[in-house]
Amino acid sequence: MTDGDYDYLIKLLALGDSGVGKTTFLYRYTDNKFNPKFITTVGIDFREKRVVYTASNPNGTTAGKTFKVHLQLWDTAGQERFRSLTTAFFRDAMGFLLMFDLTSQQSFLNVRNWMSQLQANAYCENPDIVLVGNKADLADQREVQEKQAKELADKYGIPYFETSAATGAEVDKAVITLLDLVMKRMEQCVDKPPADPANGNGAAKLGEGAPDPKRCAC
Amino acid sequence: MDLSFLKVLERERVLEVLHRDKHLRKIEEERIRKMKCDLQDLRRKGAKSYARQYGERTCARCQRPLGKFWNTGAVCRGCSHRICSRCRVGVADWKCTVCHAYREVKIRSGEWFLEEKAKKFSATKDKYETVGEKLLNLYTVQRHIAVVPPTPPPHLEQDFRGKFRELKNSKAFTQSMEDLKDCFKSHIRKFSNSQHDVRGDLLTVDLNQKGTCFRYSTQKSLSDTDISKSCSLSKRESLPNLFKKSKDSDHEGSSTGAEEETSFSSEHSFNHRGSIGSIGTESGVFEGILVTGEMELAVAYNSGSSCLEITVGACRNLTYGNSKKKKSHPYVKLYVLPDKNSKLKTAVKKNTTDPVYNEVFKYNIERHLLFGKRLQASVWHSGPLKRKVFLGEVLLPLDGWRQENSTFQGLYWYPLCPKTETGTAEYNGH
Numbered sequence: 001m002t003d004g005d006y007d008y009l010i011k012l013l014a015l016g017d018s019g020v021g022k023t024t025f026l027y028r029y030t031d032n033k034f035n036p037k038f039i040t041t042v043g044i045d046f047r048e049k050r051v052v053y054t055a056s057n058p059n060g061t062t063a064g065k066t067f068k069v070h071l072q073l074w075d076t077a078g079q080e081r082f083r084s085l086t087t088a089f090f091r092d093a094m095g096f097l098l099m100f101d102l103t104s105q106q107s108f109l110n111v112r113n114w115m116s117q118l119q120a121n122a123y124c125e126n127p128d129i130v131l132v133g134n135k136a137d138l139a140d141q142r143e144v145q146e147k148q149a150k151e152l153a154d155k156y157g158i159p160y161f162e163t164s165a166a167t168g169a170e171v172d173k174a175v176i177t178l179l180d181l182v183m184k185r186m187e188q189c190v191d192k193p194p195a196d197p198a199n200g201n202g203a204a205k206l207g208e209g210a211p212d213p214k215r216c217a218c
Numbered sequence: 219m220d221l222s223f224l225k226v227l228e229r230e231r232v233l234e235v236l237h238r239d240k241h242l243r244k245i246e247e248e249r250i251r252k253m254k255c256d257l258q259d260l261r262r263k264g265a266k267s268y269a270r271q272y273g274e275r276t277c278a279r280c281q282r283p284l285g286k287f288w289n290t291g292a293v294c295r296g297c298s299h300r301i302c303s304r305c306r307v308g309v310a311d312w313k314c315t316v317c318h319a320y321r322e323v324k325i326r327s328g329e330w331f332l333e334e335k336a337k338k339f340s341a342t343k344d345k346y347e348t349v350g351e352k353l354l355n356l357y358t359v360q361r362h363i364a365v366v367p368p369t370p371p372p373h374l375e376q377d378f379r380g381k382f383r384e385l386k387n388s389k390a391f392t393q394s395m396e397d398l399k400d401c402f403k404s405h406i407r408k409f410s411n412s413q414h415d416v417r418g419d420l421l422t423v424d425l426n427q428k429g430t431c432f433r434y435s436t437q438k439s440l441s442d443t444d445i446s447k448s449c450s451l452s453k454r455e456s457l458p459n460l461f462k463k464s465k466d467s468d469h470e471g472s473s474t475g476a477e478e479e480t481s482f483s484s485e486h487s488f489n490h491r492g493s494i495g496s497i498g499t500e501s502g503v504f505e506g507i508l509v510t511g512e513m514e515l516a517v518a519y520n521s522g523s524s525c526l527e528i529t530v531g532a533c534r535n536l537t538y539g540n541s542k543k544k545k546s547h548p549y550v551k552l553y554v555l556p557d558k559n560s561k562l563k564t565a566v567k568k569n570t571t572d573p574v575y576n577e578v579f580k581y582n583i584e585r586h587l588l589f590g591k592r593l594q595a596s597v598w599h600s601g602p603l604k605r606k607v608f609l610g611e612v613l614l615p616l617d618g619w620r621q622e623n624s625t626f627q628g629l630y631w632y633p634l635c636p637k638t639e640t641g642t643a644e645y646n647g648h
Contacts, residue, residue, distance in 0.1 A: 004249035008326055009242075043224065043232040044350075046239065072242060085221070085232070091339065092348045094331055123335040189330040190321055 006050060006070040010182055011092060012175070015114055016099035017107040018078030021134040024165040025099065026073050029175050034166050041077040043085045048072055053179060069179065090121035095128040095182040097174065100149075102133045102162065103141040108149065115156065128181040129158045132174050137164040220356060229357075236354040243351065250327040254629070257323050258516065261316055261529055261578045277302035279315050296320075297576055298565040316576045509610035509636045511535035511571070513550070515595060516629040517614060519585060526581040526616070528552060528593065530564050531629045536571040539599020539607040546599050548573050548609060553594040554581055554616065566600045591616045597634060610634025 014022040023041050028034055030047045053069045074093055076086035090096075098114055100107040111131065119125055131153045133144060146162060153160035159181075161174040221229045263279065275284040277291055278299030284291040291300040296317030307318040324330055336345045514531030530550050539546040549566040560581060567573035583591075596611035612632040 004245045004252075006249075009246050009249075009328060042228050043235075045235050048242070072239075081223075084223070088349045091335060092350070094328075123331065124338055186325045186330050189334055190324050 005068065007067040008053075008069045008183075009072065010069055010094055010179060011072045011074065012095045012097060012178060012182070013074040013076060013090065013093035014097040014099055015076050015086070015090075015118070016078055016132075017101070017104070017110050018080075020078065020099045020101040020104070020107050021165050022078065022097075022099050023075050025097070025132070025134055025163065025171060026075050028165040028168055028171050030073065032168065034168075036166070040079060041075055043077050043082050044089055045075040046072055047075065051176075051179070053183065055183070071175075071179070073175075087117055087121045090118060091123050093122070093127075094185075095178045096122065096130070097132050097178060098129050098158075099132040099134050100144070102135050102144050102149075103138050105143040108133075108144045108152075111152065128178060128185055129156070130174050130178040130181070131156070131158050131160045133160070133162045134165060136162040136169060137166045221353060233354065233357060236350045239348075239350045240354060243348070246328075253323050253327055257316075257319050258529065258629070260319050261576055262527065275300065277305055279305035296574065298567065299577075317574070320574060320576050508537055509634050510537045511597075511610065512631040512633050513595060513597065513610075513612050514629050514631050515612060515614070517593060517616070519588070521585060523580075524582060524584055526554070526583055526588070528562075528579045528581065528595075529629060530575045530577050530579070530595065532572065532574040532576070533597055533634075534572045534631075536573070536597060536609050536634075538571065539601060539609060545569060546571050546609070547601070548597050548599055550575060551596050551598055552579060553596075554583070555592045555594050555613075557591070588616045596637075608637065611637060 014026060016022055018040065019038065023039070023045070024035055026047050030049045049071045051069050051071060053067045055065050055067070074089060076082075076089065096118060098111060098118070100111050102108075115129075118127060118129065131149065133146075133149050135141075149162075150160050159174075159177050161170045161177070163170040163174055165171060221232060224232065275286070275291070276282060277284060278294075278297070279301055282302055282304075284300060284302060289302065291302045293299065294301045294306075294312075294314040294317055296313045299314065301314040305315045306312040307315060313321070332345045511534055513533045516527075516529040516531065518527045518529075519525075520527055530552070533548060533550070536546060536548055538544050539548065547566050547568050548570070550564040552560075552562040554560040562579045562581070564575045564577045567575070593614040593616055594611060595614070597609040599607040599609055601607055612634060614632075
């Protein structure tokens with residue numbers, strides 16, 4: 001099914017409470033189908049998708065070029081009993097889809113816990129994350145307001161999307177936004193001057209161009 | 219981390235997923251291997267030859283000559299080499315072809331991610347190993363054990379133990395151990411007394427020798443003559459070093475501030491201090507410098523052109539050459555030991571502890587002459603007033619080379635060692 005004819009292998013991971021729709025979200029993204037049945041994920045799983053990515057960074061040397069990206073989308077069990085297994089997989093993912101259910105206030109409250117799980121277990125202290133409020137189609141059962149969620153996302157400095165795996169709304173956009181963040185992070189990680197922990201002497205940065213705010217403090 | 223908390227069916231399910239992941243990983247590994255091969259080919263094109271004079275103005279990549287007024291080339295930000303206009307990628311913020319390719323590979327292979335991850339989880343032994351891989355391996359091993367009972371027949375073990383006790387109690391054994399100790403003590407004393415300027419690392423060799431003798435004697439009690447033989451053996455081994463050492467001192471005496479001499483003398487003085495430090499503490503501290511980090515090297519022998527191709531990829535996590543100012547301008551110096559005239563140097567990288575060189579060096583030598591030769595790749599901090607500070611080295615034996623005309627001899631990260639002979643011993647196994 002897969003071959004090595006791609007330019008990047010990007011590993012993303014979906015996390016969040018049980019039943020928020022991580023599996024259906026990924027199924028919608030990879031196969032563009034919706035399965036309304038709830039089948040709890042056993043531990044971990046992953047889906048794959050090949051996408052074409054167009055570099056949007058105007059400063060980068062790769063601007064305007066298109067690349068073949070192979071996405072490995074890890075799906076994790078939300079259930080507590082699999083927690084030790086799922087969190088162990090956090091460290092091998094390059095970006096995260098932190099999901100909650102718009103019809104469940106509790107799943108939204110748990111976003112905070114998931115964030116600290118990420119900080120502890122992801123590959124760096126501030127990995128690329130996209131906050132996703134799923135089940136946006138169930139407007140009459142909604143418990144979490146957009147403003148509320150947006151505020152939380154702003155607090156963490158991460159993008160927020162309201163998606164629906166049932167209708168497919170915003171699903172692609174959420175994943176592509178995350179991919180974009182990861183792609184930019186790669187460039188930054190490679191181009192940043194070697195970490196100088198004692199004193200960030202700017203003079204040492206050999207020929208460093210415009211000093212853009214470094215997101216990558218890892 | 220294991221899967222013991224899962225029910226049998228659940229575990230099967232997870233392992234199925236992990237097997238799928240393994241399949242994807244295999245494809246990815248193959249892709250990365252190809253990518254690195256291409257990079258290596260590109261590097262090789264710009265190989266600097268020992269025979270070529272360093273002052274000559276040529277493009278470091280295509281080796282075309284550069285003019286004095288026209289087509290002068292410009293210095294690449296990545297590798298500090300002079301590059302002609304044809305070997306550049308990008309317009310304003312250009313890099314040379316190799317630096318560009320190196321950067322691309324680092325991004326596309328996911329190396330950037332592994333490096334970031336390694337910073338946070340520094341305790342991980344193998345940074346390439348994913349959690350899934352580890353789990354899968356663990357489970358495969360466990361299953362294997364379950365099928366094949368590893369317990370050996372009990373009588374064998376007892377037999378062995380009994381013999382060991384016998385050996386331990388035997389008088390000859392204890393006697394020889396005492397003799398051995400005395401012999402070495404006096405030997406070392408003699409050594410350090412008689413040879414004022416003896417290189418400390420010789421002592422390390424002796425100590426090592428002692429270790430091996432002890433081990434040997436547990437199998438077969440050594441007679442006194444055997445012991446003295448092994449002592450003289452270690453002494454004989456050290457003679458070339460002594461000779462080399464005196465040659466270095468001569469150089470030092472005639473030093474007039476020329477670059478060559480300075481580097482010799484500084485190297486010599488650090489040799490001395492470094493090795494003493496290593497005996498005392500084994501940690502490699504000298505002049506307040508703790509050797510840290512690794513060097514990325516590839517060595518290949520090209521039988522077509524009868525030359526040794528040495529690629530210096532990069533260094534990482536180097537210690538600071540100037541620890542007070544937290545500064546380092548590292549460069550790598552190569553010798554094909556024992557030939558001290560074979561010096562090759564990379565460019566000096568300013569203000570970094572993770573320099574990227576991407577330089578290929580050619581050393582013309584007949585294959586059979588590689589026997590007994592060692593590659594010494596040392597990292598030096600180029601301080602002000604030509605002051606050099608030793609930051610660590612890698613010693614690789616060049617004999618036992620089996621890869622005939624290999625097109626790609628992979629780049630490997632070698633840990634940097636302080637200047638001791640123990641460093642060599644460590645690599646003999648590779």
